[in-house]
Amino acid sequence: MTNVSCALNEIKRxxxxxxKIVDYGxxxxxxxxxxxxxxxxxxxxxxxxxxxxxxxLRNSLRRAIIKSDSTTIVKIGNETMCITExxxxxxxxxxxxxxxxxxxxxxxxxxxSIDVDIDILDPxxxxxxxxxxxxxxxxxxxxxxxxxxxxxTSTMITI
Numbered sequence: 757m758t759n760v761s762c763a764l765n766e767i768k769r770x771x772x773x774x775x776k777i778v779d780y781g782x783x784x785x786x787x788x789x790x791x792x793x794x795x796x797x798x799x800x801x802x803x804x805x806x807x808x809x810x811x812x813l814r815n816s817l818r819r820a821i822i823k824s825d826s827t828t829i830v831k832i833g834n835e836t837m838c839i840t841e842x843x844x845x846x847x848x849x850x851x852x853x854x855x856x857x858x859x860x861x862x863x864x865x866x867x868x869s870i871d872v873d874i875d876i877l878d879p880x881x882x883x884x885x886x887x888x889x890x891x892x893x894x895x896x897x898x899x900x901x902x903x904x905x906x907x908x909t910s911t912m913i914t915i
Contacts, residue, residue: 758915760824760908763817770814777807813915820913828911830903833895839907846900849893856889 758766781803785796825839832842863882870876 757912760821760911760913761905763821763913763915764908767814767817767821770810770817774807774810774814777803777810781807816915820915824911824913828907830907832899832903839904842900842904845896849896852889852893856886856893859886859889 782796782799783803784800785791787793822840825843828839829836830839830842831837832845837845859882863886866876
């Protein structure tokens with residue numbers, strides 16, 4: 757049994773080991789007079805088995821984390837959701853950020869082109885929307901870091 761933070765660190769460590777075996781493992785070679793065939797064969801089989809074992813372990817860790825993430829409930833702001841939902845929101849916050857940048861850009865463009873005889877059409881009250889969106893994004897990003905860190909440290913998983 758371990759906590760999610762340790763499991764995530766272990767996944768990184770295992771992934772690095774997998775990559776090293778993939779990149780440098782002995783799996784095939786040409787026959788040479790000075791090559792010990794038996795030793796080479798043992799090395800190939802060992803590398804292959806290590807690779808299989810590490811992939812299996814990494815998948816087991818990921819499976820345990822995913823299971824835990826789907827049942828661990830946290831509160832972000834005034835919303836209650838499982839960790840899986842929090843992680844999805846974390847990925848989709850970029851859409852909110854792009855919207856915020858777009859609103860600011862359009863507003864600034866309009867404000868630069870203001871002439872005395874031009875009326876600005878602002879049916880959504882863009883300044884208010886920008887302020888609310890900035891507040892939502894900043895609060896969400898700050899809170900999500902804290903909530904995920906606390907949850908990952910306190911949530912135990914079994915592998």
